[in-house]
Amino acid sequence: MEQAIDIILLGFLVVVAIAVVKQRDLFASVILFGIYSLLSAAIFVSLDAVDVAFTEAAVGAGISSILILSTLALTSRNEKPSSHSVFLPLMVVLVTGATLVFGTLDMPAFADPEAPVHKHVAPRYIQDSYQEVGMPNIVTSVLASYRGYDTMGEVVVIFTAGVAVLLLLSSVRHKEDELSNLTDLKHHPILLNVAQILIPIILLFALYVQFHGDYGPGGGFQAGVIFAAGFILYAMIIGIDEIRKTFTPKYLHWLSVTGVVLYIGVGIVTLLLGGEFLNYNVLAEEKLTGQHWGIFLVELGVGITVTATMLSLFLSFSEVRRTP
Amino acid sequence: MILAITAIALLVAMAMTLLRAILGPSIFDRILAANAFGTKIVLFLGVYGFLTERPDFLDIALLYALINFITTLAILRFFESGVLFVKSDEESN
Amino acid sequence: MKNSLVLSALLALFWLLLSGHYVVFTLILGLVSVVLIVWLNHKMGISDEHTLPVSLLKRLPNYWRWLFVEIIKSNLHVVKKIWQPTLDIEPQFTTVSSPFKTNLVKVIHANSITLTPGTVTVAVDDHVLLVHALTKQTLDSLNSTKMNDKLTTLEKDL
Amino acid sequence: MWELFILYSSYTLLLLGSFLSLTFGLGLLRFPDFYSRTHAAGVADTLCAALIIFGLSLQSGFNLVTIKLFLILIFLWFTSPTSSFTLASTAYRSGYGIKNNSSKRAE
Numbered sequence: 001m002e003q004a005i006d007i008i009l010l011g012f013l014v015v016v017a018i019a020v021v022k023q024r025d026l027f028a029s030v031i032l033f034g035i036y037s038l039l040s041a042a043i044f045v046s047l048d049a050v051d052v053a054f055t056e057a058a059v060g061a062g063i064s065s066i067l068i069l070s071t072l073a074l075t076s077r078n079e080k081p082s083s084h085s086v087f088l089p090l091m092v093v094l095v096t097g098a099t100l101v102f103g104t105l106d107m108p109a110f111a112d113p114e115a116p117v118h119k120h121v122a123p124r125y126i127q128d129s130y131q132e133v134g135m136p137n138i139v140t141s142v143l144a145s146y147r148g149y150d151t152m153g154e155v156v157v158i159f160t161a162g163v164a165v166l167l168l169l170s171s172v173r174h175k176e177d178e179l180s181n182l183t184d185l186k187h188h189p190i191l192l193n194v195a196q197i198l199i200p201i202i203l204l205f206a207l208y209v210q211f212h213g214d215y216g217p218g219g220g221f222q223a224g225v226i227f228a229a230g231f232i233l234y235a236m237i238i239g240i241d242e243i244r245k246t247f248t249p250k251y252l253h254w255l256s257v258t259g260v261v262l263y264i265g266v267g268i269v270t271l272l273l274g275g276e277f278l279n280y281n282v283l284a285e286e287k288l289t290g291q292h293w294g295i296f297l298v299e300l301g302v303g304i305t306v307t308a309t310m311l312s313l314f315l316s317f318s319e320v321r322r323t324p
Numbered sequence: 325m326i327l328a329i330t331a332i333a334l335l336v337a338m339a340m341t342l343l344r345a346i347l348g349p350s351i352f353d354r355i356l357a358a359n360a361f362g363t364k365i366v367l368f369l370g371v372y373g374f375l376t377e378r379p380d381f382l383d384i385a386l387l388y389a390l391i392n393f394i395t396t397l398a399i400l401r402f403f404e405s406g407v408l409f410v411k412s413d414e415e416s417n
Numbered sequence: 418m419k420n421s422l423v424l425s426a427l428l429a430l431f432w433l434l435l436s437g438h439y440v441v442f443t444l445i446l447g448l449v450s451v452v453l454i455v456w457l458n459h460k461m462g463i464s465d466e467h468t469l470p471v472s473l474l475k476r477l478p479n480y481w482r483w484l485f486v487e488i489i490k491s492n493l494h495v496v497k498k499i500w501q502p503t504l505d506i507e508p509q510f511t512t513v514s515s516p517f518k519t520n521l522v523k524v525i526h527a528n529s530i531t532l533t534p535g536t537v538t539v540a541v542d543d544h545v546l547l548v549h550a551l552t553k554q555t556l557d558s559l560n561s562t563k564m565n566d567k568l569t570t571l572e573k574d575l
Numbered sequence: 576m577w578e579l580f581i582l583y584s585s586y587t588l589l590l591l592g593s594f595l596s597l598t599f600g601l602g603l604l605r606f607p608d609f610y611s612r613t614h615a616a617g618v619a620d621t622l623c624a625a626l627i628i629f630g631l632s633l634q635s636g637f638n639l640v641t642i643k644l645f646l647i648l649i650f651l652w653f654t655s656p657t658s659s660f661t662l663a664s665t666a667y668r669s670g671y672g673i674k675n676n677s678s679k680r681a682e
Contacts, residue, residue: 326585326586326589326590327589329589329590329593330589330590330592330593330627330630332593333592333593333594333596333597334593334596336596336597336600337596337597337599337600337619338600339600340600340601340603340604341600341603343604344603344604344612350609350666350671350672352609352662352665352666352671353609353612355662356603356609356612356613356616356662357603359616359655359658359659359662360599360603360616360619360620363616363619363620363624363651363655364596364619366624366647366651367592367596367623367624367627367628370627370628370631370644370647371589371627371631374631374634374635379635379640379643382640382643382644382647383643385647386643386646386647386650389646389647389650389651389654390650390654392654392658393654393655393657393658393661396658396661396662397658397661399661399662399665400661400662400664400665403665403668403669
């Protein structure tokens with residue numbers, strides 16, 4: 001039964017993917033891409049990867065379509081017909097694909113318990129993480145404690161990507177009077193009222209996700225995206241200028257640095273206390289308390305950086321005018 | 325058993341919605357379909373959670389119910405600003 | 418001030434219903450979160466006492482009960498139309514008067530019309546809603562004064 | 576006896592909900608124009624969602640899961656008419672599908 005559902009969902013995914021590629025109207029592609037993301041979240045759920053599904057849901061429903069739409073507003077709506085022949089790219093894709101498929105022949109069967117990946121560190125995570133880290137949600141233990149280095153890298157990547165996009169956009173920014181203030185939707189009474197009720201709820205939900213990563217799916221990445229989505233809703237309906245009063249660009253940049261510094265700071269403190277970098281055991285007398293605090297602070301850093309980066313991306317996209 | 329039937333009915337409805345999203349013809353039909361697809365996914369996640377006896381997936385459904393409409397608003401906003409609708413094509417009549 | 422208190426209470430309730438982990442640390446985090454959101458709400462002017470007045474909150478359940486029955490009725494109508502072998506619909510635009518003083522009740526009116534299948538609000542003007550109706554019958558149900566009466570009771574001394 | 580009653584009620588609600596979701600899909604494909612199709616989507620967003628969620632909550636007993644299910648329904652009923660309205664009004668303002676009268680806007 002579950003396998004049948006997996007296959008059906010994957011089939012949908014293929015259909016949507018083909019439709020996205022075939023579509024010349026980029027706006028329609030964005031819409032179809034939204035469906036693609038909904039489907040991937042459902043597939044992740046059915047594969048039991050609830051944390052990944054949560055991330056996909058938050059990013060897909062809240063941020064990605066909006067950022068793609070913002071980008072689209074800077075370019076043109078229709079895809080230019082390709083002028084060169086499709087033969088060479090097709091061959092490259094076919095050869096690469098064939099190589100990859102050939103590679104899968106050596107891989108162990110799907111869900112094979114004897115596969116090497118299940119023999120390496122996974123048993124330790126599953127059997128010992130509760131004693132060693134004390135979190136019911138193993139994914140959080142792995143993400144924030146065992147593989148804290150990787151996650152730190154990811155946060156730095158998000159930060160760097162944010163900085164890069166801001167730099168790129170600043171070079172096409174126009175003079176102050178030319179800035180297009182995309183209309184805010186304040187004059188729609190329905191939208192205004194519903195948003196006024198929903199924004200506090202969305203923000204609180206984001207904090208719930210941030211602080212319950214220990215128990216269930218959730219954590220800094222998802223929470224940051226949802227928090228940013230709440231503010232983006234605010235910016236779209238109540239106004240960009242209003243949100244700038246609270247979140248000036250400088251303040252946002254400062255916030256996204258704070259998150260990274262908080263993460264690295266935890267690592268430095270553990271070094272000073274005589275442990276290894278990001279070994280939270282030394283943070284408190286009790287080993288598990290130390291782990292708990294370490295993960296809490298690190299996730300908080302992730303959440304702050306993600307929120308600030310996403311929000312400043314959205315705001316700077318809204319400032320740039322389409323080049324005529 | 326009944327849960328499985330519900331899940332399959334939702335999948336069939338998703339397939340129909342998908343067809344509408346691909347066929348169009350206008351951009352509004354596609355957005356409508358994408359939106360309805362979101363509702364279907366919310367319900368599907370709920371049913372799937374019960375089918376596999378792990379209802380803690382509900383948080384994801386809750387998240388979709390809360391923020392799936394943000395994209396629609398974004399579309400309206402870009403429409404109001406006139407950036408995305410300047411080039412009207414097949415659906416302009 | 419009153420608005421902030423009501424909002425804090427609602428948000429705290431929301432947190433408790435979501436959380437399911439009632440240990441000291443999570444409860445403190447919940448408290449901090451609620452305070453943070455209420456502060457942001459105040460600072461950024463997200464919602465005010467007009468967004469969701471307490472007196473309305475008391476009357477809403479009654480209205481919702483009535484609306485739910487309406488939703489079932491109109492659903493049956495649309496479902497019948499969808500399964501009919503020959504498609505028998507007369508889609509058309511029409512206007513409905515919405516003589517309410519407060520924005521909120523006007524919003525509830527517009528959203529109630531959209532929530533009952535067969536009618537969708539298309540535009541909101543000062544005292545008129547533009548509605549798209551699927552059939553003649555849904556059109557008639559729109560023009561009956563029932564919903565307006567209910568909403569007038571809802572709006573009383575708001 | 577009571578439990579059996581609850582179980583069968585839940586099954587009935589779920590089956591009705593499944594039927595409505597199929598109805599919605601059919602309506603979405605069958606109706607001739609965009610504005611009519613929004614009515615079909617209304618069926619899925621309101622009664623179909625309610626039936627399925629009521630059916631599920633009967634199975635879970637009364638606990639936090641039930642409350643989360645109801646929260647989902649409340650939020651759906653908040654957001655879905657809003658997005659339907661947004662979409663329909665965007666289409667109307669762009670002049671889409673208003674053939675017979677003079678109010679067509681050339682944009």
